[in-house]
Amino acid sequence: MNRYTIVNDKFIPAAEASVLITDLALQRGYGIFDFFKTLDGQFKFLEDHLDRFYHSAAAMHLPVAQTREALKALLCALQEKNNIPNSGIRITLTGGYSPDGYTLASPNMIITQNPLVNPEFNVKGIKLMTYPHQRQLAQVKTLDYLMAIYLQPLIKQHGADDVLYHHNGFVKECPRSNFFIVTAHNEVVTSGKDVLRGVVRKQLLKMHNSELSITEREISLEDLKTCEEAFIASSTKNVLPVTTIDGHQIGNGNAGEITTLLAEKFKALVFNVDSLTL
């Protein structure tokens, strides 16, 4: 396996890629990242992901050494070198090698590419459990998954697949995906406040039309009991049905009609979207 990782413009064999322990990601959990897929060698929704990457970096006071064009060139070079047609690419930007373990330094950029574990679209539903938590700086894609990983044993203990955060009575998101419901009036709704601006979420919101209402607004915990369908959306999971929440069955316990429609529409979009190719 001759896979490479980029660390600050240098190509390093993936298994050897490292950072010094003075990096603020290791010292203080400080950094941002973005993650996207290649399918058949094509970068998917790259512009959206780069928009978010540069936005996250700026929000967290982390200058990006590369211009957008230079970063795209690096991504193409990595793709060419690794030659993994179906992959997940992660660009991480850390707080850098801080002399005092606290003050921001020159960021380190790390780009990894790994084969997609399951490039197929999954239609099997998942079970969620709810948990009270509001992600800090939620609109920025930071490295902070402290609560998510801390909760893994509890999630397993509850027989759930993932956790759905809520705060002050309102449902927010899962740690790595946005959350949607379909109401009794066939409206698709996703949480609008203090959640990550997901790229799949953005694409789904653009599908709003006169026949299918897809909007963002607050979702209450009560709404979970009356909704007809529920699903999560992310670059890894695409559109994935939620069949139970805290043991309460959603709809008939299978993928709902509108969820299935959106999953199909998104799948078609992913394979037809204009993409940066080599």
Added chain:
Amino acid sequence: MNRYTIVNDKFIPAAEASVLITDLALQRGYGIFDFFKTLDGQFKFLEDHLDRFYHSAAAMHLPVAQTREALKALLCALQEKNNIPNSGIRITLTGGYSPDGYTLASPNMIITQNPLVNPEFNVKGIKLMTYPHQRQLAQVKTLDYLMAIYLQPLIKQHGADDVLYHHNGFVKECPRSNFFIVTAHNEVVTSGKDVLRGVVRKQLLKMHNSELSITEREISLEDLKTCEEAFIASSTKNVLPVTTIDGHQIGNGNAGEITTLLAEKFKALVFNVDSLTL
């Protein structure tokens, strides 16, 4: 400079100590640490710090490979090898090299020792600004300083030295220190809920007696306007007076009488405390 860092039982030249980028600290900000001082070659409040280190590790599902005695032996070996009489020692335990970048793996332990920048006790007061934030899993000493570092430019912009978090109307703590006030009735009070269990805080609470009341309970934002004195406490800063909060002067703007008394009492304690020596 022949300083060494311990990475999983191995002594590595400090400037070369690194971890692979698959570590969950770098991928997801997941890990815990503790920090304590040596003065004149003596570990200060080592048992308290080890208590907290093992507690943090257990709380975050991170097994510690070393028994407490083995860890102490490592610390003594590091102290002997580095020979820095006045130092700060940090023990970090990360989520380890995760195969999928999310699931907990075997933790990596990193022990660094650095000369104390300022081993003297500082009596010059500091200026705080308040900011609404509740640290997640606040009683555990995790790597999460995302908000603290994110706020650095704002703190500078406000001409403050540090930030004081508050949540739902109650004052909590600073990112790296506990916060105390002295009320108009000469009671010393520190926030009791959802704050880090600081080792200096613990020692100060033990000074409570019939002549000097030192207790933990909630401190409201209103209390900041009526308090006579304020100070912060940490292993790095010891007992350090706070002279203004959000531009509002505390007391006469100098170190208060009780703050000075506690600073002196703590200084005496630090130099007389039973310590593990080589």
